[in-house]
Amino acid sequence: MAITSRSMTLLLEQAVLALAVLTGVATGVAHAQSPDRTQVERLTFPVPGPCAGGCKVVGYLYHDGTPSGRPLQVLVHGGTYDHQYWDLLELNGRAYSYARYMVRRQYTVLAIDQLGAGESSRPDGDALTVDVASAAVDQVVRAMRGGQNALGLSFERIALVGHSLGSNVSIHAQGSLRTPVDALVSTGLGHVAHELPLPEELVDRALDAPYWHMTPAERTASFFHAPEVDPDMVAYDNARFTHPISRGIFLTAMARTFEPAATKVDAVNVPVLVQLADHDVLFGSAYADGEAALWSAAPEVTVQRLENIGHCYNSHLTRHESWRGIASWLGRVLARAHEM
Known part of the structure; x- marks a missing residue:
């Protein structure tokens, strides 16, 4: 079998924890087979956006056997990450891949690189706002719902799962464009107003350039709860995930986070699961009271409080609390959607 850049990435990650992985993958659909039998296929989606020649979003489809006929989760990563936030490497005998965990539970999973990150297009950083990024995600979901994708697959049941900025x-x-999903999962983001502990130098840097980077020290302080994270994971994560954040997304997200009408949290009209963690210094479960009431148009809202976990759930030793909560909730909600 030909060596694709995706399979090479998996090999490099297992061998060198503290080095960033090279990506540069050819356009089209690439195939890889991982040791756990999960198949991974690279898909490219044309999407609207301010890119010369048109924007594209790259995603990786994880499945075991035939991908269609199973519910689909479309995964949207947060700032500094790419799609591999959902497919972290196995480290010190522990598996950290949310995508492969869900494949074993009979889901097909599409993890995308958001515009501005990974292999997807990088528009001008001021033009890349939450509105532009959400239009791209909407187009990807519609392509998977209706079969307008390189594999010609269509899915009847779809859940949209985001983390933080994702x-x-x-x-x-979903709230503004009515993205056709049956459920929405929000992790690492709350809407009850509170002061965000962002260092002044970080904010200054975010305002200075169309794209800006978080330092390893800033990521460590914001993303991880040290007692529940393997130090090797912190070192790997800080070295691997160095993608810049667009000034446009940062400014529009920060301006709207605590304004329900602006975020469209009050317009989402599908069942919602919100996960908030006790040691998330950005959007912790201490602010969970009042969260459900803000989703005023959703037919069902469940707020789960996670214990002993920091902002980036998937990196933590306690990650399975989040994963089990999502799997259980989606199993119930999507089964009901299928019956309807």
Whole structure:
């Protein structure tokens, strides 16, 4: 079998924890087979956006056997990450891949690189706002719902799952564009107003350039709850995930986070699961009271409080609390959607 850049990435990650992985993958659909039998296929989606020659979003489809006929989760990562936030490497005998965990539970999973990150297009950083990013996510979901994708697959049941800035984008997509999903999962983002502990130098840097980077020290302080994270994971994560954040997304997200009408949190009209963690210094479960009431148009809202976990759930030793909660909730909600 030909060596694709995706399979090479998996090999490099297992061998060198503290080095960033090279990506540069050819356009089209690439195939890889992982040791756990999960198949991974690279898909490219044309999407609207301010890119010369048109924007594209790259996603990786994870499945075991035939991908169609199973519910689909479309995963949207947060700032500094790419799609591999959902497919972290196995480290020190522990599996950290949310995508492969869900494949074993009979889901097909599409993890995308958001515009501005990974292999997807990088528009001008001021033009790349939450509105633009959400329109791209909406187009990807519609392509998977209707079969307008390179594999010609269509899915009857779809859940949109976001993390942090990815939750912000996913909420705006469903609330403003009526992205055709049956359920929405928001992790690492709350809407009850509170002061965000962002260092002044970080904010200054975010305002200075169309794209800006978080430092390893800023990521460590914001993303991880040290007692529940393997130090090797922190080192790997800080080295691997160095994608810049667009000034446009940062400004629009920060301006709207605590304004339900602007975020469209009050316009989402599908069942919603919100997960908030006790040691998330950005959007912690201490602010969970009042969260459900803000989703005023959703037919059902469940707020789960996670214990002993920081902002980036998938990196933590306690990650399975989040994963089990999502799997259980989606199993119930999507089964009901299928019956209807």
